[in-house]
Amino acid sequence: MTLQQRINAFAHVGDVFRAIVQQKEHPAKEVLLAQIDRATAANAWFTKENIYFCLEQWSQALTADNLTQWVKSYSLNNDSPQKVGIIMAGNIPLVGFHDLLAVVLSGNIALAKLSSNDQRLIPAVREILIGFDPASAEAIQIVQHKLTDFDAVIATGSNNTARYFEYYFKDKPSIIRKNRNAVAVLTGEETNADLKALGEDIFRYYGLGCRNVSKVYVPTGYNFNSLFESLYEWNSIINHHKYANNYDYNKAVYLMSQAKLLDNNFFLIKQDTALSSPIGVLFYEEYGDLNDVNEIITARQEEIQCVVSKAELPNALAFGEAQQPRLWDYADGVDTLAFLSTLPVNN
Template sequence: MNINERIKALSVLGNKLNELKDDKVGGEFWQLLITAENFNPWFTQENQQMALKNIIAMLDKEALENWMANYADKDLSESDLRVGVIMAGNIPLVGFHDFMSVLISGKVFVGKLSSSDKILMPFIANLLVEIEPRFADKIIFEDELMKNFDAVIATGSNNSSRYFDYYFGKYPNIIRKNRNSIAIIKGDESAEQLKELGKDVFYYFGLGCRNVSKILLPRGYEIATLLDNFQSYDKVSMHSKYLNNYEYQKSLLLINSELHFDNGFLLLREKPELATAVSVMNYEYYDDYDAEIRRLNMQNDQIQCVVTGKMDVNNAVFFGKTQSPSLMEYADNVDVIEFLTSLKN
């Protein structure tokens, strides 16, 4: 297949998924989503549909063509190079962009699924093969990924990244560690902007690396303003696993007499750390906005996104947009297509 044939097949996949996502109750695809939720309760129907909606947008033919136009001078010809992809499983189909990148670049995808996300990805791969049978030799799923590959893309925790470095360091690789996202508030945001920020906090129950886990506030900012505008996301507390996390984290804060704010489903505490537990968000006050922007720009290796109303900082994303990245918004700012096209037989 040439690049145009790959783009055509992927765009047809997007059209097919768009038809399937509205499957009637009791239909085959609807049942698949139920199965995935039963397998991993964090993958609610709503969260799976959200992931599918974002993938469908990625698979738009014009979007794919514009994406590949950035690599007009690169070698995108067919190749038998095998790229091992170790997928994360924190949110539904989080590894799809890597899957698509390997295939659209002409390489062979050798994937190891996360134990948390084993239902939808093989289904989508099979659907793509039905659309374009020549992809059958380009898609392989393995239970273990220890041999028979030429390069590796691995996503995991800081702990697993050490394992990845040890086993895969001799291969060309992209190894991703833990990252978190942060929001910075100036104090003049509208209620609508703050409600949009709630999407960045609560979508996927806050489990994604693009979810906001910490917020920077101008000193004197009324946190009640923030919590009032988050109130419309209280349905997360109806999810048993989220609620269990919230109640557990709340009990820890109370036992330790730790000052915090609580709106009934989100706990805010003043801490400098980026990473937090589910249902907890850290906050920190700042005195000088420009100095804070400079500090954020020095933390590029830890931050996935900075949610803001202004594009005056590295990795900036507008309020409410973290969970719908464009094709060129690569995880950890590492251009996957650039990496793939640099591989040589």
Template sequence: MTFGTEIQILTEFGNKLNKLVKDYQNQNLSSEVKELIQKASAINPWFTSENIWYGLSYWASMLNEENLERWLDNYQKELTSIKNVGIITAGNIPFVGIHDLLCVYLSGHNAVLKTSSDDPVLTKWMISMLAEIDRSVAERFRFVERIESIDAVIATGSNNSARYFEYYFGKYPNIIRKNRNSIAIVTVDTTDDQLRRLADDVFQYFGLGCRSVSKLYLPEGFDLQRIFGAFYDWRHIIQHHRYASNYDYNRVVYLMSKEPILENGFFILRQNQALATPVSVVHYEYYSSYDVLASTIHQLREQIQCIVGAEKSLCTDDYGRAQWPAIDSYADGVDTMQFLLQL
């Protein structure tokens, strides 16, 4: 079987999202949509209106016939029995679980969905809009407080929650995702324009996504002032109260511990080998040769979501594209569609 009907429906869904984005840009949103966005932001202050519309714009751009056909041309839909797939979503950035839900929809299975307490609004909104186009979605997608009566599970969370997921759901076919971070490779040939685009990969969604760049690998002798100069356009981020609180706290901690840092009033550069960073902090590390860097990254690959840079032999995403992955890009490199089609 092919995905012809589903492609038509999701293309129509993409058109619907595009109209919403245009209404937002033209300041022509309905009061209902405005209230929904305000509610999502009130529950989770990290979900600013700007970030919500950025995420919605991404899906509006992805869901078109050309993208969908290219993606789904790699699969054959041969559903023998309909399964109930438990989906546990994270709540770190807006619409973070939508790709999993679209995969379940396309596979023909049902979704038993537990959203994060940080996102009780946006995921339900997206599914309700899809249900307006395909009424079967209302029956196939069920929101629950407790995951049970399932045949498989896809769960996304922290390293701690992953242990919980493995304990309770290990007996089912599963995809269980843990913490991952993203890195960027800067070379002697990296331009200031590329560094400005890299700033988007660092600061979009306040750096809270697994595709957010938290660590920079720099050639020895690289001028760090180029980083500060290129990232300056994001200085407005400090106006967000939660981000500012994190920045102030981390700055004080490092200063009191007499740890050497560089900062410019809205983010902190810290030389450290760790990939994970607190909000408002960017780690950096120098490399002596590209071969040594490639070896280092190979050893850390299971901790890395994406590698930003211009070197195609090692990098997965170009500067400025970390939060704009292709629709056939899968978290942790695990093919969700193939997993679902083989159930």
């Protein structure tokens, strides 16, 4: 496949995603629709609402213009394709798709090791690609057992599994990703619309994604009433049984330890210096001025995926944009295409 053929194939996938979310006809969409039903049955966290939200974001990204703009700065006409293992996480729908997209666009061969939590969606996308261009069958291979016979690897997991990955793949070119979370910086001058948009950053995917806001930095003496009121429109999240179980469990643990909590019956706010909060909990930390919080964020940048704020902070996103990354917004700030375009040729 030429680079243009690869771009056209993924733009076709974008067309299929768009047809699904807009409820329009497309001959290839039934393949994915059937697997969406199976994915929701297999993993209770993968609700149709969240899967459709994911498809909507990808449908906006996967256009020929966006894909062309993304790859134009790289040399990707690869005459010696390498086999790149992709060990995928399964915390949110299609979370490993960006890596697969990058590997195939770079002209390499993707060996996709799926998470047990997301066994349906990636194979359906592969089937759609093959239907459009049969050469995709060779470019994307699903690995059922142990990953072997590979030239490089992209692996995503927890901090614990990352140590295993670093040891196991020490002799191969690799990108190893660990736990990260998003944070928000509030100044107290946010509007009701700003805080409602922040709810999207906090609660989308039940807070399970690395781009979910798990902690807010607030000015000393911050009044949380406006935040509580603005986020109340997410109160139906407590009707999800797995989320509710986590909320109840974490609330019980904190109460037994006599931790001070703010509670509105569907999520908890707790003062804590940690960045990664449990499901149903939002951590907060007070700051004196923006220089202080900027220093904290800089010192902990290896733990932070992105920052949302209206304050003048480097690379801060607008409220509500954390779950809408562009193609060139790389996880952990590591340029995947640059890594893939400079892989040594395996002789």
